[in-house]
Amino acid sequence: MQNFEFYNPTRVLFGKGMIAKLDEQLSPETRVLILYGGASAERSGTLGEVRAALGSRTFKEFGGIEANPTYETLMKAVAMVREEKLDFLLAVGGGSVMDGTKFVAAAVPFEGEPWDILTSKGEAVKKALPLGTVVTLPATGSEMNCLSVISRQSTGDKLLFSNPLVYPRFSVLDPMRTMSLPMKQVINGVVDSFVHVMEQYMTHPVDGMAQDRFSEGLLSSLIEIGPRIMATPDDYDLRSNLMWVATLALNGLIGAGVPHDWTTHMIGHEITAKYHIDHARTLAVVFPALLKVCREAKRAKLLQYAERVWGLKDGTEDERIDAVIRKTEGFFENLGVPTRLSAYEIGADGINDLLGQLKDHDMTHLGEHGEVTLDVSRKILETAA
Ligand SMILES: NC(=O)c1ccc[n+]([C@@H]2O[C@H](COP(=O)([O-])OP(=O)(O)OC[C@H]3O[C@@H](n4cnc5c(N)ncnc54)[C@H](O)[C@@H]3O)[C@@H](O)[C@H]2O)c1
Numbered sequence: 001m002q003n004f005e006f007y008n009p010t011r012v013l014f015g016k017g018m019i020a021k022l023d024e025q026l027s028p029e030t031r032v033l034i035l036y037g038g039a040s041a042e043r044s045g046t047l048g049e050v051r052a053a054l055g056s057r058t059f060k061e062f063g064g065i066e067a068n069p070t071y072e073t074l075m076k077a078v079a080m081v082r083e084e085k086l087d088f089l090l091a092v093g094g095g096s097v098m099d100g101t102k103f104v105a106a107a108v109p110f111e112g113e114p115w116d117i118l119t120s121k122g123e124a125v126k127k128a129l130p131l132g133t134v135v136t137l138p139a140t141g142s143e144m145n146c147l148s149v150i151s152r153q154s155t156g157d158k159l160l161f162s163n164p165l166v167y168p169r170f171s172v173l174d175p176m177r178t179m180s181l182p183m184k185q186v187i188n189g190v191v192d193s194f195v196h197v198m199e200q201y202m203t204h205p206v207d208g209m210a211q212d213r214f215s216e217g218l219l220s221s222l223i224e225i226g227p228r229i230m231a232t233p234d235d236y237d238l239r240s241n242l243m244w245v246a247t248l249a250l251n252g253l254i255g256a257g258v259p260h261d262w263t264t265h266m267i268g269h270e271i272t273a274k275y276h277i278d279h280a281r282t283l284a285v286v287f288p289a290l291l292k293v294c295r296e297a298k299r300a301k302l303l304q305y306a307e308r309v310w311g312l313k314d315g316t317e318d319e320r321i322d323a324v325i326r327k328t329e330g331f332f333e334n335l336g337v338p339t340r341l342s343a344y345e346i347g348a349d350g351i352n353d354l355l356g357q358l359k360d361h362d363m364t365h366l367g368e369h370g371e372v373t374l375d376v377s378r379k380i381l382e383t384a385a
Pocket of ligand 1: 041067182188
């Protein structure tokens with residue numbers, strides 16, 4: 001196992017009706033900014049519950065944070081926080097609102113041009129406002145990590161930063177708040193969580209016994225949850241399981257002490273930046289192709305995944321690897337999530353553009369050994385064509 005530090009200060013308040021507990025988490029003097037996305041937060045009653053829980057505290061609201069949150073919109077929230085002298089940020093939404101709120105938290109006290117938060121990958125952040133979240137979409141794990149992904153409309157960039165100062169102080173996970181989601185978003189959450197686990201698991205073995213078995217448990221859970229949640233969307237227990245699996249997939253636990261390979265996310269971000277395709281859907285395109293192209297580097301873990309998650313024990317090693325890649329593709333496809341660029345009408349010109357973007361963003365040595373050069377990324381994208 002590799003050396004690691006594990007730190008996660010986020011308090012999780014899980015279950016039906018837990019939004020009421022906001023009252024215990026915030027002092028009566030706290031001046032809160034509620035940040036949210038679209039009309040669904042109001043329509044579903046989530047905002048109403050949040051307002052009721054805040055009681056007589058001073059609070060303002062900032063709506064309109066878009067999917068794939070933009071710097072341009074978030075800077076308006078930064079101005080509002082500064083002007084109104086607010087001192088706590090409460091994100092009510094999915095990954096986009098939570099990530100956007102983390103950016104606002106870091107940008108309010110930032111001296112200089114806040115876009116440097118992104119270009120420095122978070123290293124420039126020295127202070128941040130405290131924040132909490134009320135999760136409405138289980139997918140990103142943003143509720144219990146210190147990562148944030150922000151887009152800039154004017155340049156077409158989509159960059160991420162991380163800094164321990166933007167861990168949420170608390171996150172409310174009430175599965176009932178996910179019932180208003182369109183099924184497409186629920187399934188996006190299944191796929192996003194699945195690939196999060198994979199990016200911390202599908203590398204090479206370092207004998208992280210607990211990490212591997214946690215990961216395999218999360219993958220098996222998602223393989224079970226996906227089709228069942230499509231068949232019975234109102235099942236509270238399934239919603240609960242998806243919500244907790246999504247959080248565990250990216251809160252640092254399974255990734256401690258093991259190698260990571262975030263190639264799929266990095267290529268996926270470029271696809272979203274250029275074509276505005278849902279984040280999770282880009283991952284379903286890139287990940288199976290990555291497995292095909294990098295199968296030698298990942299041979300041992302592919303065989304372990306085949307046996308422990310899919311029960312594939314028969315045949316030669318190569319037959320089992322072929323079979324498990326087919327199973328993975330089939331899992332996405334059966335959820336109605338395409339695994340080919342052609343499903344989005346992205347052809348050879350598009351691939352060239354995406355490689356240009358990867359180069360511009362210094363994504364020239366991805367993978368657990370830095371072996372995913374631009375040539376390898378080209379092979380991955382061509383394999384996904
Ligand atoms: N911070 C991280 O660790 C991390 C990890 C992966 C991805 N991301 C980023 O997160 C973003 C994606 O977040 P996401 O997948 O959670 O989706 P999202 O937050 O972009 O939401 C997708 C859509 O669902 C709507 N929605 C949210 N909750 C709803 C509800 N309960 N009912 C009805 N509609 C609802 C939103 O308004 C939006 O239109 C991307 O920008 C991605 O890059 C962050």
